[in-house]
Amino acid sequence: xxxxxxxxxxxxxxxxxxxxxxxxxxxxxxxxxxxxxxxxxxxxxxxxxxxxxxxxxxxxxxxxxxxxxxxxxxxxxxxxxxxxxxxxxxxxxxxxxxxxxxxxxxxxxxxxxxxxxxxxxxxxxxxxxxxxxxxxxxxxxxxxxxxxxxxxxxxxxxxxxxxxxxxxxxxxxxxxxxxxxxxxxxxxxxxxxxxxxxxxxxxxxxxxxxxxxxxxxxxxxxxxxxxxxxxxxxxxxxxxxxxxxxxxxxxxxxxxxxxxxxxxxxxxxxxxxxxxxxxxxxxxxxxxxxxxxxxxxxxxxxxxxxxxxxxxxxxxxxxxxxxxxxxxxxxxxxxxxxxxxxxxxxxxxxxxxxxxxxxxxxxxxxxxxxxxxxxxxxxxxxxxxxxxxxxxxxxxxxxxxxxxxxxxxxxxxxxxxxxxxxxxxxxxxxxxxxxxxxxxxxxxxxxxxxxxxxxxxxxxxxxxxxxxxxxxxxxxxxxxxxxxxxxxxxxxxxxxxxxxxxxxxxxxxxxxxxxxxxxxxxxxxxxxxxxxxxxxxxxxxxxxxxxxxxxxxxxxxxxxxxxxxxxxxxxxxxxxxxxxxxxxxxxxxxxxxxxxxxxxxxxxxxxxxxxxxxxxxxxxxxxxxxxxxxxxxxxxxxxxxxxxxxxxxxxxxxxxxxxxxxxxxxxxxxxxxxxxxxxxxxxxxxxxxxxxxxxxxxxxxxxxxxxxxxxxxxxxxxxxxxxxxxxxxxxxx
Numbered sequence: 175x176x177x178x179x180x181x182x183x184x185x186x187x188x189x190x191x192x193x194x195x196x197x198x199x200x201x202x203x204x205x206x207x208x209x210x211x212x213x214x215x216x217x218x219x220x221x222x223x224x225x226x227x228x229x230x231x232x233x234x235x236x237x238x239x240x241x242x243x244x245x246x247x248x249x250x251x252x253x254x255x256x257x258x259x260x261x262x263x264x265x266x267x268x269x270x271x272x273x274x275x276x277x278x279x280x281x282x283x284x285x286x287x288x289x290x291x292x293x294x295x296x297x298x299x300x301x302x303x304x305x306x307x308x309x310x311x312x313x314x315x316x317x318x319x320x321x322x323x324x325x326x327x328x329x330x331x332x333x334x335x336x337x338x339x340x341x342x343x344x345x346x347x348x349x350x351x352x353x354x355x356x357x358x359x360x361x362x363x364x365x366x367x368x369x370x371x372x373x374x375x376x377x378x379x380x381x382x383x384x385x386x387x388x389x390x391x392x393x394x395x396x397x398x399x400x401x402x403x404x405x406x407x408x409x410x411x412x413x414x415x416x417x418x419x420x421x422x423x424x425x426x427x428x429x430x431x432x433x434x435x436x437x438x439x440x441x442x443x444x445x446x447x448x449x450x451x452x453x454x455x456x457x458x459x460x461x462x463x464x465x466x467x468x469x470x471x472x473x474x475x476x477x478x479x480x481x482x483x484x485x486x487x488x489x490x491x492x493x494x495x496x497x498x499x500x501x502x503x504x505x506x507x508x509x510x511x512x513x514x515x516x517x518x519x520x521x522x523x524x525x526x527x528x529x530x531x532x533x534x535x536x537x538x539x540x541x542x543x544x545x546x547x548x549x550x551x552x553x554x555x556x557x558x559x560x561x562x563x564x565x566x567x568x569x570x571x572x573x574x575x576x577x578x579x580x581x582x583x584x585x586x587x588x589x590x591x592x593x594x595x596x597x598x599x600x601x602x603x604x605x606x607x608x609x610x611x612x613x614x615x616x617x618x619x620x621x622x623x624x625x626x627x628x629x630x631x632x633x634x635x636x637x638x639x640x641x642x643x644x645x646x647x648x649x650x651x652x653x654x655x656x657x658x659x660x661x662x663x664x665x666x667x668x669x670x671x672x673x674x675x676x677x678x679x680x681x682x683x684x685x686x687x688x689x690x691x692x693x694x695x696x697x698x699x700x701x702x703x704x705x706x707x708x709x710x711x712x713x714x715x716x717x718x719x720x721x722x723x724x725x726x727x728x729x730x731x732x733x734x735x736x737x738x739x740x741x742x743x744x745x746x747x748x749x750x751x752x753x754x755x756x757x758x759x760x761x762x763x764x765x766x767x768x769x770x771x772x773x774x775x776x777x778x779x780x781x782x783x784x785x786x787x788x789x790x791x792x793x794x795x796x797x798x799x800x801x802x803x804x805x806x807x808x809x810x811x812x813x814x815x816x817x818x819x820x821x822x823x824x825x826x827x828x829x830x831x832x833x834x835x836x837x838x839x840x841x842x843x844x845x846x847x848x849x850x851x852x853x854x855x856x857x858x859x860x861x862x863x864x865x866x867x868x869x870x871x872x873x874x875x876x877x878x879x880x881x882x883x884x885x886x887x888x889x890x891x892x893x894x895x896x897x898x899x900x901x902x903x904x905x906x907x
Contacts, residue, residue: 187213188239188334191321191365195337200271201251208246210254212269213334215240218259222246223266225253253305268352270336273304276311276348277341285315286344288558291623293566294484294574297346298379299393301355309352310393312338312360314377315559316530317345319364324349325374326360326390333363333371345559356395359384361524366531373523376481378563381493383469383482389524391482399497403504403576410578411630414509416656416696417822419793420741421783422511423459423749424702425450426476427467427490430746432761443491447502455506457749457776458783462503463511463581465703467496468567471522476703476758477513478583479520479550483567486575493575500576509578511634512571516564516616517584518550527551535560541601545587547594555588556612565620572628579632579656580624586638588613614653621654632656634698645696660697660740663688668705671731674718675813675835675895682810685834688738689802696797697740701748706756714751714775723836725751725771726865726895729778729858730832733897736782737819737830739796744779751775774864785856785899790821791828805829805845805882812837814892816844825902828855831890832897838868839892845882851875852888852900859893868893873906 186192187199201210210222210233220242222231233242246254255266277285277296284290285297297313304311312324322338328351329335338347347362361374376383380391406413414420430450432438441449454462466477469485477487486496500510519535521527526535536551537543543552554560571577587593592600592608603611624631635644635653638661646652670684706712717727728751736742747762751772754763766772786792795801805816813834820827829846833839846852853873859865874888881887892898 184236184239184241187241187337190323190333190337190363191369192337193321194339196271196339200269201246201254203249203251206245208248208251209243210246210269211241211243212256212271213241214256214258215332215334216260217242218261220259221257223255223257225255229257230254268307268309270349270351273307273350273352275339275341276302276304276313276350277344277346282341282344282346285346285559285562288562290562291566291569291627293562294379294381294570298377298381298484299358299360299391301393301395302350304350304352307352308355309350310354310358311348311350312377313346313348314338314362314379315344315346315563316362316364316534318367318532318534319347319530320367320369321365322347322530323363324351324360325363326358328354328358328360331361331363331374354393356393358393359390360393361390364530368531370531372528372531375529376524378483378526378529379566380469380482380485382485383488385488386471386473389471389481389522392488394493397494397497397574399494399501401497401501401576403501406504406507407576407630410509413507414578414630414632416797417790417794419460419787420698421459421786422461422463422698422741422743423454423457424463424465424743424745426465426703426746426756426758428473429756429758429761431764434761438760440490443486443495443499446490447499451499451502451506451508454503454508457780458787459508460783460787461509461511461578463743464513466513466515466583468515471520471525473758475520478515479518479548480515481520481522481525483515483564484570497575504576510576511579511581512575512577513583514568514571514580515583516553516567517582517588518545518548518552520550535563539601541595541599542591545594554612555610555616561612561616561619564616565623568620568624569627572624572631578630579634581634581636582617582655583636585617585635585644586641588617589637589639589641617653617655618648622648625654635659637661643695656696657698657741658695659700659702659743660688660692660695661700662691663697663699663738663740664701664705667731667735668716671727671834672716672718678813678834679810682808682813685734685815686804686807689804689807692739692802693797693799698743699735699738699740700743701735701745702743703745703756706745706747710755712752712755713748714753719836721771723895725775726836726859727834728775729863729865730834730895730897732775732778732782733856733858733899734815734830734832736786737792737817737828737832737897737899739802739819741796742786749776749779771864774862778858778863781856789828789855789901790823791819791826791901794821795819800824805831805884812839814839814842818847827902829900830897831892831900833892833894836894838894841889842892843879843881843887843889845880845884845887846876847902848885849876849902850904851902853903853906854898855901856899857893857896858898859896865896866893868896869898871906873903874900875905 233244468480469482643652
């Protein structure tokens with residue numbers, strides 16, 4: 175029989191802002207008996223079907239509103255389905271409002287206190303079976319919203335069709351929608367506290383997104399990838415210890431190599447597994463670093479303005495195909511680092527900005543919440559749920575995708591409240607200082623949790639200031655990162671090498687100054703993408719002189735870098751001496767490898783990587799003063815630098831000598847430890863690398879003549895614009 179519905183409940187249902195849709199829709203026991211209500215706009219009729227049985231009731235359309243309501247026989251609530259007729263078609267569907275909550279009580283409790291360390295398995299969209307029925311469970315944090323609905327192709331993007339249940343204890347809205355599955359596009363329709371409908375929002379915890387420029391989230395089935403990297407994961411902590419060589423090849427996946435014969439399209443994750451993995455392996459790199467692969471809307475941001483912190487970008491394939499790429503690197507004994515961006519996020523309307531109609535993820539005051547440099551918003555690290563969101567993103571990449579390290583972007587912008595701000599444009603902390611105490615606490619917790627929950631995983635800070643103890647344990651007052659990028663070394667040495675050799679004697683300290691602080695942190699020496707964009711020129715074009723001198727300068731600089739304490743990072747294209755600045759919209763200039771000089775640079779990088787990896791003297795002491803000794807740091811007139819690198823066994827050492835002028839240095843007297851002689855392990859002026867082949871014929875004997883504070887010395891030839899690496903030897907081989 176028809177039921178009279180009060181406007182108190184009907185109007186909010188029709189406006190998609192009912193405070194308790196589960197208290198109204200679905201089957202309910204009332205004083206008048208059992209009642210079923212369902213909102214099915216456009217339906218001709220709706221019937222209630224006992225699960226496994228027959229039709230038990232026909233519902234009435236209340237005033238033609240699309241809300242169907244009616245009594246059903248019996249006193250006890252029973253399993254049922256709805257038979258909905260549209261035109262001439264009938265469909266039996268399960269009623270979302272007949273199902274229990276998606277989140278358990280423990281999940282709600284942990285989410286409320288901001289301490290749920292597997293939140294990505296609960297929030298977002300997940301294929302699951304509830305009460306014996308398959309479907310998708312949706313959950314999203316929007317504590318201040320008046321209402322939240324799931325919208326998508328399955329309901330014509332109509333926010334009235336699937337309003338969600340609010341779990342008031344944690345501010346999360348949830349809904350199980352039966353009969354949905356993988357591939358479904360969806361967003362959230364959110365009404366602000368004032369009842370204003372916001373632009374449809376992508377799911378912050380989505381595992382997949384549409385291809386940009388489309389912006390919907392996409393339901394993903396549970397991973398079907400079968401990992402084959404058990405040996406790598408089991409040995410990772412040993413393989414990536416600070417005493418081991420770490421040589422990183424930084425890659426932008428969209429522009430490393432493209433398919434010109436197919437419209438210059440991207441390589442897919444699977445194609446990259448076939449082409450990029452062997453390339454990195456054959457050049458001897460120990461790690462690859464991906465510029466951000468978290469889903470992002472704008473190609474020109476290079477991924478540094480992400481929207482989906484839990485989703486590998488769909489530009490190159492599915493999440494499981496990304497897993498396959500990581501697996502392929504691990505099979506080649508190469509670690510995978512991902513650039514991760516917790517410092518800021520874009521203001522795109524489908525993203526996190528004003529997510530529930532309030533400043534939920536970001537600070538409300540622009541002096542705390544807006545980056546002028548990047549036109550982005552700053553996370554409110556002091557809000558426990560926001561910090562937990564970011565922490566979960568980090569853990570998700572490490573656990574779900576077997577990522578070995580996170581390079582945390584723009585850490586300096588997180589640490590300082592006055593970062594890139596003038597006086598009056600920032601708010602001091604509670605002590606009147608410029609330190610962002612909430613960000614500091616977040617970073618420390620991030621590193622503590624990763625260290626305890628993800629053995630062998632590492633973190634690296636892009637941090638460009640003098641903040642102390644970035645890569646020291648939190649127990650000692652540090653931030654807890656494993657490594658810090660040495661931006662000072664990079665700036666100083668690039669400024670030096672860009673000088674005409676005739677002027678370098680006046681800039682000599684730019685090469686030696688870095689050793690004053692080289693062991694204050696666990697440093698990575700980065701020659702990254704930031705140094706080959708925005709008019710800075712490529713690595714080869716930074717070099718002064720004619721073409722021969724440019725290549726010679728680059729060879730000696732790279733060799734000096736590999737001899738210097740610190741782990742190594744080189745951006746793609748630098749290993750082939752690409753002339754053009756990096757362009758994210760096109761492939762590297764691989765045709766240059768048809769030319770001998772470019773082949774020579776690539777060969778040199780391969781040999782430097784292998785030498786660095788195989789010679790403990792070049793890696794074990796990367797972060798310890800005992801691993802480094804100057805021979806001569808003050809030969810400014812000849813622009814020559816020389817030093818010793820030692821392994822933990824002090825008898826295992828190499829000598830590195832660099833000549834930064836185009837003048838060969840004949841009979842150069844160099845003090846050395848008490849050994850019989852040295853073999854030339856590597857000479858950047860070798861004809862094999864495109865050099866002039868000036869050197870020491872592979873071996874030089876020592877003389878019993880003290881020099882530079884050492885008991886013996888050698889007379890060597892230092893080639894022009896070249897670096898050589900020598901190792902103790904009893905005689906020529």
